[in-house]
Amino acid sequence: MSPAHVSVFMGFTRLRAYLVFGVLAVAAAVAVVFALVKDSQGGAVAGGCPAGATMVNLTLPTEADQVKLRVLNGTRTPGLADQVSNExxxxxxxxxxxxxxxxxxxxxAVIQYGPKTVGAAQWIRAYFLGDAVPEYSxxxxxxxxDIVIGSKFRSLATFTEVNQSMAQIGVPTxxxxTCVAPAPKGA
Structure with missing residues (x-):
């Protein structure tokens, strides 16, 4: 090949590369626009929460003293709530x-909780090996x-059992x- 032919051949190769790059760029732009138009969170308000949804805290506490509990006796056994509360x-x-x-x-047991304690309630459920009934309000x-102790209650789980139970129960949802409240700063 003569140098003139090589120059023309290199020009076509470069032109093809630019065309392929251009087609890929247009395809990417179309995909982004399509994703934005079809976004299922279109009705979200500030903070990413749909209108009318309650913001909930899914954060798992790192220490027990971050959780406030009230134990209620849902059985005919006298003093059961005091015993569990003391534990x-x-x-x-x-x-x-x-x-x-x-x-x-x-x-x-029945675990009754609200928006501020969704994550903490999941952890408390693990103390009953996941057998407690969650009641969100x-x-x-x-x-x-609130923990309402029932007639099938025998004892709280050990530290190891709580960790195993948390692995089985999974992360709070x-x-x-509702929608997830933003994590507190420093968390």
Missing amino acids: FKDRGFVTQPTKDSKKKVTDV AERTNDVI APPG
């Missing part, structure tokens, strides 16, 4: 005064988790009709 207190949790529940519970405005 939680011995493990470092902040406990509120106990009382009897109006509703009798046949399960191991968007109307709860405080940061106290936002209840229906």
Whole structure:
């Protein structure tokens, strides 16, 4: 090949490279526009929360003293709520005064919590080896988790059992009709 032919050949190669790059760039731009148009979070408001959704805290506490508990006796066994509350207190949790529940519970326990304590309630569930029934209520405005002890309760899980139970239960998820609150600064 003569030098003139090589120069023309190199020009076509360069032209083909520019065309391929241009086609790929246009395809990428179309994909981005399509993804933005089809975004399912289109109705989100500031903070990424859909209108009408309650923001919930999914953060798992790092220390027991970050969790406030109130134990209620949902059985006919006298003093059971005091016993369980003392066990939680011995493990470092902040406990509120106990009382009897109006509703009798046949399960191991019922864990009642609100938007501020979704992550913490998941951790408390692990103390019952995942057998406690979670009851979320968007109307709860405080940061106290109520535990209603039921007739199938035998004992709280050990430290090792809690860790194993957390692995089985998995990470906390936002209840229906809610969205995840931004993590606190420094978390």
